[in-house]
Amino acid sequence: MKKRISDSVIRRLPRYFRYLTELTRCGETRISSAMLSEKMNVTASQVRQDFNCFGGFGQQGYGYSVPALKQEIASILGADMGNRAIIVGMGHLGTALMKNMNFAKYGVSVAGVFDISPQVVGTTVNGMQVRSMDEIEAFCSQEKPNLAILTLSRDSTQTVAAQLQQYGIRGFLNFASVELSLDGAYVENVHFGDGLMMLCYALKQEQQGGDGSDAKNSGTK
Amino acid sequence: MKKRISDSVIRRLPRYFRYLTELTRCGETRISSAMLSEKMNVTASQVRQDFNCFGGFGQQGYGYSVPALKQEIASILGADMGNRAIIVGMGHLGTALMKNMNFAKYGVSVAGVFDISPQVVGTTVNGMQVRSMDEIEAFCSQEKPNLAILTLSRDSTQTVAAQLQQYGIRGFLNFASVELSLDGAYVENVHFGDGLMMLCYALKQEQQGGDGSDAKNSGTK
DNA sequence: TAGATTGTTAATCGATTAACAATC
DNA sequence: TAGATTGTTAATCGATTAACAATC
Numbered sequence A, B: 001m002k003k004r005i006s007d008s009v010i011r012r013l014p015r016y017f018r019y020l021t022e023l024t025r026c027g028e029t030r031i032s033s034a035m036l037s038e039k040m041n042v043t044a045s046q047v048r049q050d051f052n053c054f055g056g057f058g059q060q061g062y063g064y065s066v067p068a069l070k071q072e073i074a075s076i077l078g079a080d081m082g083n084r085a086i087i088v089g090m091g092h093l094g095t096a097l098m099k100n101m102n103f104a105k106y107g108v109s110v111a112g113v114f115d116i117s118p119q120v121v122g123t124t125v126n127g128m129q130v131r132s133m134d135e136i137e138a139f140c141s142q143e144k145p146n147l148a149i150l151t152l153s154r155d156s157t158q159t160v161a162a163q164l165q166q167y168g169i170r171g172f173l174n175f176a177s178v179e180l181s182l183d184g185a186y187v188e189n190v191h192f193g194d195g196l197m198m199l200c201y202a203l204k205q206e207q208q209g210g211d212g213s214d215a216k217n218s219g220t221k
Numbered sequence C, D: 001t002a003g004a005t006t007g008t009t010a011a012t013c014g015a016t017t018a019a020c021a022a023t024c
Helices: A007-025 A033-040 A044-052 A066-077 A092-100 A133-143 A154-166 A192-207 B007-025 B033-040 B044-052 B066-077 B092-100 B133-143 B154-166 B192-207
Strands: A083-088 A108-115 A128-132 A147-150 A171-174 A186-189 B083-088 B108-115 B128-132 B147-150 B171-174 B186-189
Touching: A007 A033, A007 A044, A007 A066, A007 B192, A033 A044, A066 B192, A083 A092, A083 A133, A092 A108, A092 B092, A108 A133, A128 A133, A133 A154, A147 A154, A154 A171, A171 B192, A186 B192, A192 B007, A192 B066, A192 B171, A192 B186, B007 B033, B007 B044, B007 B066, B033 B044, B083 B092, B083 B133, B092 B108, B108 B133, B128 B133, B133 B154, B147 B154, B154 B171
Parallel strands: A083 A108, A083 A147, A108 A128, A147 A171, A171 A186, B083 B108, B083 B147, B108 B128, B147 B171, B171 B186
Antiparallel strands: none
């Protein structure tokens, strides 16, 4: 019987993944729980405890292999499943995601991008032609994407998402400043404002002669 | 002696704030911990416990006043301090933030926006003229912003941030996919990839005949 | 073998939940 | 007053940390 993995552990995995990506970039091939924990401001105990939820990835007396560990985490998270995404909304934010986000890193491919504006439909963003919303149902039934990234207005988000769910989309990454909620689908709401508020709090603490402790932080934890 | 507020509590406050904003929009003036907890998928106990860290905002037998509670939370978080921000990087992401983000809601004003590209400098985004990076030092010493929102490339982020810290900026909201870290300043890193990975995980669980439990989620929690 | 570092168990700590008395 | 709902204490639960035996 495999023990259920707690949410706290899962939520730490993307962060490990980031650091391991960084280590890979630097050409490191091996890392100990102690070194990793120092870099990440957590305890070595926690690092080992976390990895051991999924079985022993390390080697006693040596540590962990950076590429192997990175691959394991990607696999646990499903970031190597060849998920297929569509981006709905090719305004500035959609365009920014299209241009800057390394989807391949997460095993995700962008199957199509959509917009409602006739001015935008037909243009090319990062080598991909923007399609009309009118096409989206046919597109989904043919291409079967399972993920949608929504950069829409507050008003249209809920409606569009509900439609897409009908068309078979199972996961939603929502950037509109509404709390999107759908029964039977998975939703991640990205709230820039939350990060901003956490910063405001930190600044306020500082101004009020706060303890000025470690002054370090990391969003989306 | 006031008890130190735990991080878990603080990180929940922006979420309460969002729901209270929503309730305000709907014209609700009063809410009980039970109703709020149901809406937010937490326990009523936790709601009361959280608010009571800061003193009693409610009234027995009645509940909480929506506007008063919202204001209290804003105040706790420092989202009413009149913080002044600059946005550095007026690419698609910077432009999107400028256009879509309701800074006023967090008591933040945008004091200036900057870009390195000569094509962009001098243009107007959302009624604000984009300044050259050459001006940034003089601007900071004169206008004294305390917050910077960085939408820069992976390579330039760390360097620019370090400079801005010298010019008196105390808090950084970083959108580049590097882990920005600065001694003695507050950094919130926004990682879109983390949200995407959490979605991949949810989809994988589902495909593997997972328990298909509550299928609900909320980023930046 | 000696040294290093994991895997894993046990101890601690903190956060969440339950319960209920206070009070509007 | 009776009903409702908070504020707050006590009990439970889970997550983090410490410690160390296993082992490379």
